[in-house]
Amino acid sequence: MSKDKGFVSEITPQAEDFSRWYIDVIKKAELMDYSPVRGCIVFRPEGYEIWENIQKELDRRFKETGHRNAYFPMFIPESFFQKEKEHVEGFNPELPFVTEAGGEILEERLAVRPTSETMFGHMYSKWIQSYRDLPMLINQWANVVRWEKRTLPFLRTSEFLWQEGHTAHEDEADARKETMTMLDVYTDFVENVLAIPVIKGQKTPSEKFAGAVDTYSIEAMMKDGRAVQAGTSHYLGTNFAVAFDIKYLSRENNLEYCHTTSWGVSTRLIGALIMVHGDDRGLVMPPKVAPTQLIMIPIGPPKTREQVIAKTDELYAQLKAAGVRVRVDDRSDVSPGWKFNEYEMRGVPIRLELGPRDLENGVCVLVSRITGEKKQVPLDNIVAEVEAALEAAHNDMYNRALQFREENFYSVETLDELKASADEKRGFALAGWCGSDACEKQVKDETGYTSRNIPFETAETKTKCLVCGDDAKHTVVFAKAY
Amino acid sequence: MSKDKGFVSEITPQAEDFSRWYIDVIKKAELMDYSPVRGCIVFRPEGYEIWENIQKELDRRFKETGHRNAYFPMFIPESFFQKEKEHVEGFNPELPFVTEAGGEILEERLAVRPTSETMFGHMYSKWIQSYRDLPMLINQWANVVRWEKRTLPFLRTSEFLWQEGHTAHEDEADARKETMTMLDVYTDFVENVLAIPVIKGQKTPSEKFAGAVDTYSIEAMMKDGRAVQAGTSHYLGTNFAVAFDIKYLSRENNLEYCHTTSWGVSTRLIGALIMVHGDDRGLVMPPKVAPTQLIMIPIGPPKTREQVIAKTDELYAQLKAAGVRVRVDDRSDVSPGWKFNEYEMRGVPIRLELGPRDLENGVCVLVSRITGEKKQVPLDNIVAEVEAALEAAHNDMYNRALQFREENFYSVETLDELKASADEKRGFALAGWCGSDACEKQVKDETGYTSRNIPFETAETKTKCLVCGDDAKHTVVFAKAY
Known part of the structure; x- marks a missing residue:
């Protein structure tokens, strides 16, 4: 792990300045860095790996609910935005435009997608003819751009990563059912994977998605009491179907407009999980998406080092084989105390301390980042012990976040x-x-x-x-x- | 699976017009569609799933060789391209530029990335201080844009998907080793996963990457005898390190330039595997990336239908549990013959025909898309039979491609x-x-x-x-x- 120029040596306490605390921890833990382009960040490996774990969990859920992935062009002709009145009003102020390419001025300016209802609408009108083609259930993982005036890493950046599902249905009932199914998928994911309790509900008309009939959201409370919209699901009615001519021949042989939906979550979830769980010592990563779930630290005097490391490697192999995301820090040029602080700051949920005397007795010390609790655990049952500790950590985190929300x-x-x-x-x-x-x-x-x-x-x-x-x-x- | 307006009812024979054959099969099998933006295609679910399978296989190999993923901004300030002379000459003619955003003219035009050596270079110069930070081994999966004059779906499109690895090293030897390691990773992947034999070698100076010292490639022969560059790996020397000031304090306490590499493969691999393996009946998908590896088709008269489908479902569950990408087509409104043609056209490697009499005898018929061979296989050993057939299919495809290349x-x-x-x-x-x-x-x-x-x-x-x-x-x- 590399050092950073302008390394943050101290983390501002949350109570002193929550925003400073946030920037301090994400920089110090090397989750991101600012880029030379206004409002765009670099997702560094420690930050991007959280997103990869989020993707894995969500993608499985999307596929289990019948969706397939695709990829649509990121450039959208400007005229497409004009087709849906509310949509253009909502997004026009934030669009970046490509006006030149390959040394020539383009005849029509191309917007860089802020969301893809229009491009999906255009293609769906070609692909959908009959009720037999419905429902059409497609998701894409993509980068999108909204030229924001005020930005905040992960939570609001000009370019960000997300997924956007776009579906077309025979009627309102089926489209509304999809809208709710996906809101439930998001709720399940955010609560049971990110350990963040959410409030499910409907947006008021002034806060709904530009072009939607109804927008539903899940809202989470950060540790400063502010809200983050953690996911949205939109029932679009026939608004985009009319704008893009998405029609199908019904079971009764009539030409009907489809009812469509869209739904998305983004890399702002990374910001949310940091602001919900972090504390004055740094990050606290939800075990199910933590890049490192368990850090193993061999300790003890030099003369026992070889034997301790041999045992550590053996346990590491067992844990790795069981699917635990485990790392060993066996560097001898930094002290165990320094390492304890380092991995606490990085939010690794569980630490194992492996000393020569404990190992002789067939035990090691397991420390929870969340509760600070230390306990001896038997080595011959290490996988089950670690799995139970990770599960307990998840539950502790969820319960703490829920309690905080209830208190506020x-x-x-x-x-x-x-x-x-x-x-x-x-x-x-x-x-x-x-x-x-x-x-x-x-x-x-x-x-x-x-x-x-x-x-x-x-x-x-x-x-x-x-x-x-x-x-x-x-x-x-x-x-x-x- | 949806029908397409302008559905292609016939596939042009390869011998008659190879390019027409190619477009016919990728449209008919619903791998892609043209988009309203010049040179940009839509990767439809059947096509995108091939890319997902490619990603899974490659990503595992990247991580096994010590790389981590990250995500860098897609907008690159125009001035960055000016910093490396050959690089700007090579890429400038193909760059699209964002000149307006959020309703304002930008002070500096932003290129949409054609490749990211410059952005990585800029960030690496901030992150790398000492030899302890090296090697830095980062990959990203991203969309990139090159405004091409002549485009061909998958093989050459204005926007495409790829991965780009960017690494920094202490010295030439280490950087050259990385360059070769990644060329070997690509070779292993293309040969052993895509079943495409390749020729490994070095590019001549006029064909090397703009800004590289040396470029290495793997080259594959399509069925019309043309070549596709299936992957490239570049030793960049200190060219980008000098341009972006990527320096480190060496073990001898001297300030030295890093030696860097970059390497990439893209969605053109989808085009390559189609042109290497396809035939006049349509696609032939390499089993290891085929979205559907096995199609099960129940046959026989209506009175036995229920019993045949019950048995099919049972076998399906077994195969699914074993990790086979299997689908069942039990529609009763299309004939088995139609289905046989359909899945042959879509290139599904193995078909199981399940008839009432066979099932009574504890067997079914397994048909290979590649060799056309039909054989009875016992149901009580179905997983092993299918796995062996998939392995044999892969080997047959590789050997046929190799023989074709040797003949030409x-x-x-x-x-x-x-x-x-x-x-x-x-x-x-x-x-x-x-x-x-x-x-x-x-x-x-x-x-x-x-x-x-x-x-x-x-x-x-x-x-x-x-x-x-x-x-x-x-x-x-x-x-x-x-």
Whole structure:
């Protein structure tokens, strides 16, 4: 692992400056670096490997739910964006354009894709003729670009990596079912793989995807109380089908428009898992996506070194064969104490300390990054011990994140109450909303809180709008968001 | 599987028009479609899945040889290309430029990456300080763009997918070792996974990568006798290290330039495997990357249907569990004969026909797409039978491709001989070459043949240059190339 020029020697405490803490840990742990292009980062191997593990888990789930991957061109003719009115309004301000190529000025400018509803729409109109071709269920893993004014590594960058699913269906019921299936896939993944509890719900009209009929999201709470939208799933109705002429011959022999959906998650999940789990010592990686799940550190005096390393290698081979992502740090020019700090900072969930006396007694010391708990474990059962410790670490992380969210989830009746709490508290506020854009906008203007979503499940149902006091149509989660 | 507007009902025979045959099969088998952007194709699921299988196999090999993946920005400031003289000359004519973004004209134009030596170089100069940071071994899977005048699906498209490895080393010896290791990884992969025999060798100076000291390639022969460069590995010397200031403190405490390498393969491998293995009935997929390795087709009269399908499902589950990529086509509205043709056209290596009488006798019929051989195999040993058949199919394909190459590999003494043979023959020609650019250019101008590489191993060593008759410095493989 290489050293960095401008190496960050200290990590700013979270309570002092959460944003500084975030930048300190991701730089120090070598997850990313800034690039010479505005708002674009380099995903370094330690950061990219998290994404690879995310991809593996999600891709399996997509395939199990009947989807196949494909790859569509990243350049999109400018005219395509004009075809869906809301879509162009939503994305036009953020588009980069290729205007010259191969030494010539292009006749039509090409946008670099911010999302691919238009390109999929164009191709689907060629591929879909009959109900027999439906549903069409395609996903792509790709880079996308949105020329953002304010950027933050992983959470908001000009170029980022994501997956975008695009599906076409015979009718609304089937498309809505797909929309919910994928929201459930995301929920399962984020909760059970990333150990992040989420709130499932529907976006308000002002926050929905440009061109969607309905947008659904999962929202997660960071350790500074802010929200991150961790995944979205859109029911697009026939909006893109009409714009791109995606029609099929129905079972009743009528020519009908398809109902389409799209859904995506991105590399912002990396930012989210850091901000949910990290602490003042550095990263805390969820075991199921951690590049290194287990670090083994041989200790003891030089004269026992050979024998300790031999035993370590033997255990390493066993763990590796069992599928554990394990590394050994047997360098002799850095102290065990330095290594302990280093791998704590990098967020490795489990550490094994292997000393000569313990090994003689057939045990070693297992230390949890999450709880700090140390315990002796028998070597002859090492794989099961490590697997149980990883499972426990995942559960600890999820429960801590859930507890934190519950402690920072409150309820307000009026805008004044929200204003007051926005100054002293952090977290998510539950409030009633009449459904008007004006009231929603007033909340945003006066508090900086935006509506995150209208949760599917909530312990409390509000009856009055926090702004105008009229009857509440919805109970909404408001928060400051990344 | 969807039907296509403009569905190709017939496949042009290879002998009649090889290019037409190629387009016919890739369209009919739904591997790709043309996009509305010039020279950019859509990789449809059937085509993209080949790439996914290629990625899986290669990625494992990269990691086993010590590399890690990362992701670098696709936009590269124009000024970066100016820093390495040969590099800018080589790539400038093909660059697309983003000149506007977010509604504003950019101060510096951004190229969309054609390859990333410059961006890696810039970042490596920040990350590498000491010999302890070396070697730095990073790969990325990415899309790249080269604005090509003449395009051909998979083989030459404006946007394509590839991997690019970029490594930095202490000295020439270590960098040259890496260059050869990766050429060997490619050779192993292309021969043992794609079943394509290749010729390993060094590119002549006029054909080397823009900015490299030496370029090495593997070259494969298509069924029309043309060559496809299937992979390249470059020793870049200190060219990019000097241009981007990639220096390290050596073991002797001196500040030294790194020696760097780069190496890549792309989605053109999909085109190559089609052109090497396909025949007049359609695709023939190498078993190790085939999206479907085995198709199971239940046959027999309606009254036995239920029982046949029950048994098919049971066998399917066994094969699936064993890791075979198997599908069942139990549709009752298309005939077995239609299905046989369909999956032959799609190149599925093995077909199982499951009829009621055979099943009663505990057997089924296994048909090889490659040899056409049919044989009865016992059901109680089906996994081993299928695995053996897939292995045999791979070997048959490799041997046929090798035999074809040997039959179309000839030797010439003079340019006149090459000119004559270029008209009547197809294939690769071995000839002596004095080493001058002028002679090489004359071969190209008068025959359309280009030097493919200087093979590491050759049965014959030429002593005279085919053009000028001077002493030959090298024995070179010449061919028409895609």
